[in-house]
Amino acid sequence: MRQIHHPSLAQITLTDIMYALSDPTRLEIVARLAKADRKMTCGEFDLNRPKSSLSHHFKILRAAGLVETMIEGTEHMNTLRLSEIEQKFPGVLSAVLQAIVVN
Amino acid sequence: MRQIHHPSLAQITLTDIMYALSDPTRLEIVARLAKADRKMTCGEFDLNRPKSSLSHHFKILRAAGLVETMIEGTEHMNTLRLSEIEQKFPGVLSAVLQAIVVN
DNA sequence: TCTATTGTTCGAATATAATCGAACAATAGA
DNA sequence: TCTATTGTTCGATTATATTCGAACAATAGA
Numbered sequence: 498m499r500q501i502h503h504p505s506l507a508q509i510t511l512t513d514i515m516y517a518l519s520d521p522t523r524l525e526i527v528a529r530l531a532k533a534d535r536k537m538t539c540g541e542f543d544l545n546r547p548k549s550s551l552s553h554h555f556k557i558l559r560a561a562g563l564v565e566t567m568i569e570g571t572e573h574m575n576t577l578r579l580s581e582i583e584q585k586f587p588g589v590l591s592a593v594l595q596a597i598v599v600n
Numbered sequence: 601m602r603q604i605h606h607p608s609l610a611q612i613t614l615t616d617i618m619y620a621l622s623d624p625t626r627l628e629i630v631a632r633l634a635k636a637d638r639k640m641t642c643g644e645f646d647l648n649r650p651k652s653s654l655s656h657h658f659k660i661l662r663a664a665g666l667v668e669t670m671i672e673g674t675e676h677m678n679t680l681r682l683s684e685i686e687q688k689f690p691g692v693l694s695a696v697l698q699a700i701v702v703n
Numbered sequence: 704t705c706t707a708t709t710g711t712t713c714g715a716a717t718a719t720a721a722t723c724g725a726a727c728a729a730t731a732g733a
Numbered sequence: 734t735c736t737a738t739t740g741t742t743c744g745a746t747t748a749t750a751t752t753c754g755a756a757c758a759a760t761a762g763a
Contacts, residue, residue: 511621511627511696511699511700511703512621512622512623512624512627513622515618515619515621515622515627515696516618516619516622518614518615518618519615519616519618519619519622520615520750520751521615524614524615524618538709538710539709539710540708540709540710546752546753547752547753547754548709548710548711548753549710549711549712549713549752549753549754549755550751550752550753551710552710552711552712553711553750553751553752553753554751555710555711556711557750568710568759568760570708570709570759570760570761571707571708571709571710571759571760571761572708572709572710572760573709573710573711585699585703586695586696586699586703587695587698587699588691588694588695588698589692589695589696589699591691591695592689592690592691592692592694592695593614593618593689593692595690595691596614596688596689596690596692597614600614600688600689623720623721641739641740642739642740643738643739643740649722649723650722650723650724651723651739651740651741652722652723652724652725652740652741652742652743653721653722653723654740655740655741655742656720656721656722656723656741657721658740658741659741660720671729671730671740673729673730673731673738673739674729674730674731674737674738674739674740675730675738675739675740676739676740676741
């Protein structure tokens with residue numbers, strides 16, 4: 498477990514971002530992270546799904562570069578990489594987040 | 601053939617949009633349509649693929665609400681539904697288009 | 704050292720998507 | 734009516750994703 502890989506800004510692609518956001522569960526996770534604006538453990542999002550399924554979705558969010566996960570004890574603390582994504586793709590993620598709130 | 605179904609604004613979902621934009625070929629089609637800013641036939645995008653594959657991608661773009669196709673003679677004229685999508689999800693598609701141009 | 708907690712990985716089943724040739728449909732124009 | 738043009742639909746194959754239980758790994762705290 499120990500270390501978790503995160504892509505650098507240069508490695509993040511628009512298609513990966515779009516793909517990660519095309520699943521309702523993942524979109525929900527991203528929305529909750531944005532709204533909370535703090536580190537959240539995987540368990541806090543009590544979506545109605547087994548651990549292994551959630552772990553899978555977090556893996557995709559991390560691989561896309563949307564979520565950063567830092568290990569603190571036995572917990573995995575997740576944050577949205579909002580400012581970084583905004584730097585690379587200005588307006589994309591912020592507009593998506595706004596769209597989730599409104600719609 | 602005759603008529604082609606297009607979703608109404610109310611039927612368009614963010615996840616469908618994200619999914620449609622997660623494929624490089626479709627993203628390319630959307631980018632070309634935006635840049636051209638005019639009606640384009642399917643054949644004009646000479647992507648290196650068989651007709652049936654392109655037809656499949658256009659179908660998904662239409663179903664997501666991104667592309668409108670009007671039949672003129674034997675040709676199918678495609679346009680981006682940019683202003684409509686902007687109305688429902690302000691900033692999302694325009695930011696994506698900008699990101700394609702820059703990156 | 705034992706146990707509880709948190710999350711990942713594995714493996715297998717199921718579902719969804721991409722790809723492309725061939726056949727088909729609609730229309731324009733000769 | 735015949736033919737060329739433009740795309741769609743069908744059907745089959747291959748590739749990717751999703752889902753979830755079970756086993757595993759890392760750590761904290763008793």
